[in-house]
Amino acid sequence: MKILICISKTPDTTAKIAFAENNTKFATDGVQWIINPYDEWYALVRAIELKEKDPSIELHLINVGSADSEPIIRKALALGGDEAIRINSDSADSFFVAAQIAHAAKEGAYDLILTGKETIDYNGSSIGGMIAEILDLPFISHAIKLDNEGSDSIVTREIEGGEETNKVSMPLIISCQKGMAEQRIPNMKGIMGARTKPLKVLEPIECETLTSIVSFDLPPAKSGVKLISPDNPEELVRLLHEESKSI
């Protein structure tokens, strides 16, 4: 069995959010880059756990990104990926990225394609569903549990106000979130081994873009907190009722 895990590069969760070039680009100065947490902690680690149960499973990673992505790809290999593909492009359009991954996925004939629930920078929540439609495959989003039974996947996903367990025959695409697995830290053996694992660089296929980012801006700063004495919590309730009209 072959699993393809889609990993994207995002700024560290504590990175300062600022913009450059007339607010058209994210300011990358001093920014630490990480594997998008949903891709790493949930999709990748769950795939590694499945491989630990069944060593015949092959774990392939894919990233659509420039050469700057290689450190995060190597980290994913150090955690336990077997080999990786990088599609050499830095387009931000979801459809473009999904088309690249779908193309590679078709070539590789994967049984399972895993994505994160969303990227923490663009917050698109779109790539998984788009790949699924391009390949005409079932898509389970917001999955919190995944097991395989023969040629079926047993997936539990979050639905509004609860959970639902689905049985789907492979191939399929799953977007992963919290609950799937626990974060891991790569060990020395993994880090050493990752250096020699195959990382293939491919040029993107011809593809149109459906959207483009025009500019960014930051929310207005809060005007400052109004402090209320701990001896007078009734005053807080009055303000919430009369001033902010929230209750």
Added chain:
Amino acid sequence: MSVLIFIDQAEGIIKKSSFEAASYGAQIAISMGTSAEAIVVGKTQDDLNKLGSYGITKVHYIEDTNIKNYDAQVYTKIIGDAIEAIGATVIIFSNNTSAKAIAPRLSVRLKAGLVSGAIALPDMSNGFVVKKSVFSGKAFAQVSILTAKKIISLNPNSFNIIKGDGTAEIVAMAANVPSSKIEVTAINKITGEIPLGEADIVVSGGRGLKGPENWNLVTDLATALGAATACSRPVADIHWRPHHEHVGQTGLAIAPNLYIAIGISGAIQHLAGVNRSKTIVVINKDPEAPFFKAADYGIVGDAFEVVPKITAAVKKLKDIS
């Protein structure tokens, strides 16, 4: 070239966020000089007529016994066919778990650019540009949709419902329902709770509450306010509270009218999931807690003393009004 709004239901009842999407779509239709229509898929228990008061002129109702479970692949086919038949050019979803599975598929199927997480009406003065939330609520992006057909998925609680006295015509629509490749083997509903993503008021607790046995502080206040409950990540990780209550960068991102944080320090990853809340109240015994910088109202004090008093004051207020 109408605007079509997907109306999402829970157990056959239209969700509040769908009325927001309807109001939003109706405003776009007015600027485009066209009509706002709605599509409802699956049996409803609700009165579809009331969509008229949110600016919808026509409701396409697809009720087919072959639609058994919620499968994005099936829904995409049904809605995609309907869009072709209706001739809609702008399609609106509310950005919830079902939309996050359908809208991207539909984007590919219709070759329609998608903006998910929209928070304002599109600017049509120069192309079609939609403002969306990015960096987990820490910034906004203006995104231009380049295609003739357009899909927007509107963040819940970011557009005010506009109610008038219009009426809607309801038309039954036939559908060609493909069979689902997904078999639902179990459903586990958490009953009696207000779903966090849709809640107007959220009361949330952090590690400052010391242990799960003290959670009545949070739940009593939530009950008094009719609020949903949430928690910080470590609280869910150490199993004081269920995982679905975890808010933040790696949990759920919410934008209620009022967010009350009790014993939460306000780490940047926590703020990322709650900073779109309209009003934030922080109760923390440490005046240096970073959360105060993001708050509208704050009390520096011991939650164990302060919160019961707030709960009592809320009850008193509700009794009077």
